[in-house]
Amino acid sequence: MEYSYQVIIVGGGPAGLAAGLYTARARLNALLIEKLMPGGQLVNAELIENYPGFPEGISGSDLGSLMEQQARKYGLEILMDEVSGVEVKGDLKIVKTAESTYTGRTLIIASGASHSRLGVPGEDELSGRGVSYCATCDGALFKDASVAVIGGGDTALSDALLLSRFASRVTIVHRRDKLRASKILQERAYDDPRIEFLLNSVVEAVEGNNRVEQLQVRNVRTGERSILAVDGVFIAVGSKPGTGYLAGLLALSEDGSIAVNANMETSVPGIFAAGDIRSESCHQVAAAVGDGVCAAMAAQKYLIAV
Ligand code: NAP
Secondary structure, eight states: OOOSEEEEEEOOSHHHHHHHHHHHHTTOOEEEEESSOTTGGGGGOSOBOSSTTOTTOBOHHHHHHHHHHHHHHTTOEEEEOOEEEEEEETTEEEEEESSOEEEEEEEEEOOOEEEOOOOOTTTTTTBTTTEESOHHHHGGGGTTOEEEEEOSSHHHHHHHHHHTTTOSEEEEEOSSSSOOSOHHHHHHHHHOTTEEEEOSEEEEEEEOSSSOOEEEEEETTTOOEEEEEOSEEEEOOOEEEOOGGGTTSSOBOTTSSBOOOTTOBOSSTTEEEOGGGBTTOOOOHHHHHHHHHHHHHHHHHHHHHO
16 A cells, blocks of 8 residues: 655644654655534633743634644645544554545654543533633633633633633632632632632532522531532633544543653654643643644654665
8 A cells, every 4th residue: 555645744733733744844745634614622721821932922813723723834735634543553643534545655643632521410401501621712711700710720820810700709629728720820710809719619410490490408517418509610620632533543541641751753664643632731822832843853753764
């Protein structure tokens, strides 16, 4: 079987687009496949303040779009499709979508992570009816409403700060008494009069008649149960790597991410992983870009060596 591409990149977030930029500039014949739109999870970030080079911050969708333009400018081919499986035959990497098959000599997997569910009754049933995983997408629907944000990380606090511009009250429900989020976001949240904290607390159920009306909350220290009346709940309890379509092809680490070495090499020669999907990722846009660059350079070396 003949290969059609020297490099196939799965995923069009910062890691994939950075890998695409480098492979295109190395004049490699490269294809990037993205299932939604270039930018990946970036497009859900209203304002990114910690990506170097943008002292005033930049919206995630603008940054994603600039990264895409830059990679396309050097000849990266970008295709909208969803990868359903990957096979390896000898030196060939075969990437399948519902209707097509693409063959590459190397493969860079940069398809990221998807949000974790809370896993409580009512969450699935009321999803889209007040349960949301994306404050940037749905926040404006909650004007003058009362909402809860679940989680204590950067996503939860960024979401709460965004939501406080629309909602009249935002309650952050977090399972511990210490927040995981960066200090600057904590300071802003504590200073925001519309944001309240319900610490040492977990949500046991999301309830409502066809729409979210209330949360069943339990204090993990006292065991006391209470009801929090809300119109919406934004779940921000982390993410998990989306490796399902790889079906056992690559060695994974304990948390389910793809095990890589410092060159982003996976357990299969010629396959690299970059960004949120790889082991030990620090889940930052700038870090994902660095991963994509390393993976592209490693792929280039692999192509010269074999
Ligand atoms: P995260 O850092 O993993 O935080 C997840 C939060 O959810 C933690 O507070 C965790 O509690 C809580 N949690 C997890 N499972 C839970 C459960 N079953 N029930 C209740 N609470 C649960 O995830 P993230 O906030 O999405 O951030 C992911 C990465 O992206 C981080 O590296 C972060 O720095 C980065 N990020 C950065 C920015 C920014 O810089 N502005 C914005 C968004 C994301 P514990 O704390 O008790 O574990």
